[in-house]
Amino acid sequence: MNDSHRRFLQTMMYNAIVDEKGARSLYRHCCEIHNTQHTPGHLDKFIDTINSQLQPLFMQIRKGTSEDTGDQFYALVNMAVTDVTRMSSGYADNELELFVKTMDLIVGSENGTASSTDILNSADTLTTKKLKKSETQHLLSRLVQDKWLNEKGGEYTLSTRCIIEMEPYISTMYQDQVKVCQICHSIAIQGQICENPMCGIKIHNPCVARYFKGRPEPQCPACNDFWPHEIPEI
Amino acid sequence: MTQRKRLSNTPSSSQAKRQSGAFPAQDDDDDVTFTQPSSTQVQRGLEKLTPAQVDQKTAEVVQFFLVKAQKKIPIRRADIVKHVVKEYKNIYPEIIKRATQTFDKVFGLKLVEIDTKNHLYILVNKLDPVEGDSPISAPANPKMGLLFQILSVVFMKGGVVRENVIWNTLKKLRVDPGEKHEEFGDVKKVVTEEFVRQKYLEYVRIPHTEPVEYEFRWGQRAEIEVSKPKILEFLGELHEVDPKSWSQQYREAHASQNSSQPSSSSSSQR
Ligand SMILES: [Zn+2]
Ligand SMILES: [Zn+2]
Numbered sequence: 001m002n003d004s005h006r007r008f009l010q011t012m013m014y015n016a017i018v019d020e021k022g023a024r025s026l027y028r029h030c031c032e033i034h035n036t037q038h039t040p041g042h043l044d045k046f047i048d049t050i051n052s053q054l055q056p057l058f059m060q061i062r063k064g065t066s067e068d069t070g071d072q073f074y075a076l077v078n079m080a081v082t083d084v085t086r087m088s089s090g091y092a093d094n095e096l097e098l099f100v101k102t103m104d105l106i107v108g109s110e111n112g113t114a115s116s117t118d119i120l121n122s123a124d125t126l127t128t129k130k131l132k133k134s135e136t137q138h139l140l141s142r143l144v145q146d147k148w149l150n151e152k153g154g155e156y157t158l159s160t161r162c163i164i165e166m167e168p169y170i171s172t173m174y175q176d177q178v179k180v181c182q183i184c185h186s187i188a189i190q191g192q193i194c195e196n197p198m199c200g201i202k203i204h205n206p207c208v209a210r211y212f213k214g215r216p217e218p219q220c221p222a223c224n225d226f227w228p229h230e231i232p233e234i
Numbered sequence: 235m236t237q238r239k240r241l242s243n244t245p246s247s248s249q250a251k252r253q254s255g256a257f258p259a260q261d262d263d264d265d266v267t268f269t270q271p272s273s274t275q276v277q278r279g280l281e282k283l284t285p286a287q288v289d290q291k292t293a294e295v296v297q298f299f300l301v302k303a304q305k306k307i308p309i310r311r312a313d314i315v316k317h318v319v320k321e322y323k324n325i326y327p328e329i330i331k332r333a334t335q336t337f338d339k340v341f342g343l344k345l346v347e348i349d350t351k352n353h354l355y356i357l358v359n360k361l362d363p364v365e366g367d368s369p370i371s372a373p374a375n376p377k378m379g380l381l382f383q384i385l386s387v388v389f390m391k392g393g394v395v396r397e398n399v400i401w402n403t404l405k406k407l408r409v410d411p412g413e414k415h416e417e418f419g420d421v422k423k424v425v426t427e428e429f430v431r432q433k434y435l436e437y438v439r440i441p442h443t444e445p446v447e448y449e450f451r452w453g454q455r456a457e458i459e460v461s462k463p464k465i466l467e468f469l470g471e472l473h474e475v476d477p478k479s480w481s482q483q484y485r486e487a488h489a490s491q492n493s494s495q496p497s498s499s500s501s502s503q504r
Pocket of ligand 2 (some may be wrong): 200226
């Protein structure tokens with residue numbers, strides 16, 4: 001562990017999540033600044049060194065995949081608290097409760113999204129302390145800003161950071177609801193579902209794109225039924 | 235998160251209770267209940283605990299600091315004891331010692347008690363800021379350039395400067411405190427509130443002035459985190475002057491260097 005590792009870690013703390021390309025150039029940059037050995041392709045080894053120091057602190061730089069693009073990301077996660085308490089940095093109890101309700105809505109939905117209307121409605125059912133409509137809206141934009149949620153046209157999804165950090169929590173808390181991607185075997189929140197009621201497997205959109213690429217008659221990899229969804233292009 | 239006892243990450247063990255351990259902001263009760271334990275008390279306390287317990291408590295304290303330090307606001311000992319250290323307060327000095335080592339060794343940060351009377355801590359970066367092109371946004375954000383300008387002026391003018399001087403300097407750099415800046419927003423607020431809260435600047439009313447006037451000084455964080463020789467070097471390059479020609483500032487910069495500057499090379503190597 002030297003200053004190049006420390007600078008890398010500081011930048012990870014500041015950004016919380018960095019895409020693979022960014023992480024690779026950050027690795028080179030940190031090594032250049034501190035005149036340390038830079039070996040292209042050894043990013044994961046470099047990160048392992050940092051992780052060995054972070055382990056006693058129950059923190060880790062963890063790799064994960066974006067459900068939107070299929071790109072790889074690195075996130076600094078806190079393993080001591082794989083549940084929502086992780087976000088304790090500045091969120092009040094009722095705000096955390098609303099975030100949990102939002103996760104409930106997103107994970108419980110078929111396509112992994114929740115509309116702002118549904119979230120606002122669920123704010124009425126808070127048991128801790130009610131949130132006004134404007135407060136809820138403000139909270140939602142903060143959650144987006146802090147990279148816990150993504151928003152697009154009034155629809156909210158779990159961010160890559162959120163999924164990387166909370167995967168263990170989501171798998172446990174939503175055991176009966178959450179599915180594992182048939183292709184990459186990670187949990188799948190957003191994706192396409194086989195319409196055969198006996199099957200019902202789920203595949204991430206980028207995994208769908210990769211798997212069915214160049215197949216004119218897409219079939220479910222589990223039950224061989226026709227795959228009725230539009231194949232996204234990534 | 236301070237309330238959690240579970241520290242393993244296997245999904246089966248995350249029988250995640252939906253409890254929220256949001257750190258309360260700041261509370262008013264002060265430090266009176268806490269007296270620094272003696273080294274024998276610490277020793278005796280440590281004997282009753284397993285190394286794993288002490289490690290875990292240290293990890294919690296480190297995380298508490300990291301969360302709090304994101305906003306660069308000083309952290310009160312009273313809050314650390316109350317929200318994290320709790321029943322381990324008899325070994326408080328040992329935990330702070332270990333947290334300090336961790337910040338140094340792992341994060342390149344220095345834990346500094348800036349106020350030994352009110353027991354306030356800040357985390358100071360031991361790594362030198364890098365100008366310009368980090369491939370992804372680095373902790374040294376654009377506001378730091380603004381701050382650096384102000385600190386330079388204050389330092390060159392002998393340590394205290396009336397606010398008008400600062401505002402005029404900034405206006406010359408096309409940063410008008412009266413207007414909304416596209417990058418900094420409300421400049422006056424950033425300078426007189428944010429930088430002050432973060433202990434980079436002191437902004438104090440000058441007594442007996444009508445209308446009311448304020449002056450700027452370096453804050454405690456700046457004294458520790460910002461290198462005066464670097465400022466001179468920077469200004470020297472800017473004005474094409476040998477920094478030594480500012481003899482008084484040069485002497486001061488190199489005199490204070492040893493006492494308060496954390497050296498970035500002293501971090502332990504693994
Ligand atoms: Zn997948
Ligand atoms: Zn199927």
